Amino acid sequence: MDAPAEASAAMRPAPICVPGGDRLTADRELRRAYEWFLTSRRMPPGVRRMVADSWQRCAASGMLPGNGLLPPLRMTSQALSEYRRTHPLAPLLPTFRDLLGAGAADDGHVFAIGDADGTLLWVEGDRQTMRRAERMRFVEGAVWSEAQAGTNAPGTVLAVGQPVQILSAEHYNCAVHAWSCAAAPVREPGTGRVLGVVDLTGGATIATPPALAAVRAAALAAEAQLAGRLIAATRLTAVTTPLPLSAAGVSTTAMVKLTALGRDSALLETTGHVHRLSRRHSEIVVVLALAGRGLTGERLALELSEREVPPSTLRAEMTRLRAVLGPDLLGSRPYELLRPVRTDFGDLSVLLAEGRVREAMALYEGPLLPCSDAPAVVEPRRALEQQLRGAVLGSADAGLLRRWVDAAWGADDGPAWLALAHRLPGGSPQRAAAAARARALDGESAAAPRGLPAGVRVPVVPPQVRTYAALMQRRRS
Known part of the structure; x- marks a missing residue:
């Protein structure tokens, strides 16, 4: 190998550690990757695909990664106050504070709620951390979309429509490299439209699975509360309107019922039929019901397993499932449920959002698909259980x-x-x-387990x- 090639190889970063690994090593390698991208304008090996895609979007927009520019302020404090007052997420602020506020303040973090354009509406938490965050303009009224602030959890969530965790130098803007963040979208029930984003920002402890789980749980709780309000409004309409209505504008005879609490073989009830689904088919139907919208085969495979699922395997499973359910219920390209689905876990979320703990406890037959390890099932299962548990413990x-x-x-x-x-x-x-x-x-x-190799962690x-x-x-x- 000649000298230039040796120098190039020495600069090329090693594979990047993903969240949950050695944070010091991960941070060092992320910074090396960032410097490589900054100087060569080529994507270094080891950068997570989601981060690499975001860096490429930022570069394509003409944003310079090392410019350190701060995101702009969208509006004056008076205009922001009026805007927040009428925003759909405003009634959910107490829920966000209950789930994230106290923990953020205690752990030295901040939590933020942003709108669908990336404007931060509320930023709260540890006062010292908030003062530090002001230096990078992570403040109420600032626009943290990818287009304005580069790769960051709130902005990238809005770009990809799914929960995101960004570590230190994965931020496209070098002014944010001292921070890590985790965020999740909040969607409107029924339509799936993104209303905004919930975010945790702080130091290295944000680069952990519990931080991502926390924002996902907060987003789920917010969506459950929104669903409860929608159902309450629908009931009120039904009382004052002589004709029966359904929330989706579809005949109630077309409604499908999915039962998946406390069982790994879910039951899907359609008109005159009850389908007992296999474990994998149960996971697929639950994931599609939770998504509330169509999913590509690639997206569905990621939601079902952390290991790679060959496209041919997924297509075969979907073909078998369609043979069970019929083409009028299961669509393809994208994969989606074609009729309204009422779920027992959705009913549980609504009861909890309305504070009806006794009814929620009576409905709860156990965790959602308890033996499933599908990523899109694990976190909603944990969130539902913790919400119910918290309601029971707080009920006195x-x-x-x-x-x-x-x-x-x-x-x-x-x-x-x-x-x-x-x-x-x-x-x-x-x-x-x-x-x-x-x-x-x-x-x-x-009693902690002994004899484990250094660095090995027991899953919580x-x-x-x-x-x-x-x-x-x-x-x-």
Whole structure:
């Protein structure tokens, strides 16, 4: 190898670590990749495809990666105040604050809510971090679209329409390299139209799976609340209108019902028929129902597995599923459900959004497809369970707490046992038993596994989901 080639090879960055790896190594290699792109205008190996696509969009627009320019302010404070007051996300601000605000402040982060154009409407969190964020103009009224700010979580979410996590030097603008961020879109129920974006911004701890899960859960909770408002409005209309209406403008006889809570073989009920779906077909139908819109084969494959799914394999599965459901229900190019689908997990979200915890608990048969590891199922499952669990723990209702810990998915929930002990009368044998169970579970969680190689992390799986999944496995064996 000649000298120029050796120098070029030395500058070429090693493969980039993805979120969840060694953050210091990842940050160093990301900066090397960025410098390589800055000097050569060629895409270095190892850059995540989503980031590489974003860098190319920014470069194609004429934006210089190393210019350090700050995004513009869209409007005056008075105009912004009026705009925010009428924005569809304004009623959801208390929900965002409950789910992200306290945690962001405690962890030294900020959370932001932006509109569909990338304008930041609310930026809140740790005061010191907010002052630092002001230096890069991450403030209310600033436009953080890709076109104005380069690759960043809120802007890239709006460009690709899915949750995004951006680490340090993955930002196209060098002025943002000290930060990491995670964001997710908030969609309008029924239409799927993006109303805005919810974002967490801060230091290295944002470059972790829990941060991405947090913004996705917040977006899901917001969409559930919006769906609850839509249903309430529809009910009010039905009371005052002599003709029966459906939210989608379709005859209710065309409605399809999907049941997937607490079971890995979902039930799909159509007019006069009940289809018991296979595990993979259950995942596909749940993913399409959650998406609420058509998905390309490539997008569907990514939602179903973290490993590569050959297009031929997916096409074969979809052909088999279409033979079961019929072409009038399952469309292709894109893959989508062609009739309105009412789901038990969607009904659960609405009940939780309306604060009807008892009804939600009665509906909850268990986690959503508990044994599924499809990425598009795992996070909604976790979000639904945590929303229900939080509602039960916050209800101060001993009866609900008892039902939770008596269920397979709540049997190992130490905080729930402790909350139950606090709610039962003093001196009660049941109170002593609940407190003892809470102490035992706390002791088990404190015993960390030993003998693991350095850098190996144990996945965090909610104990109640793990217990219920094991129960489902035993039932099948």
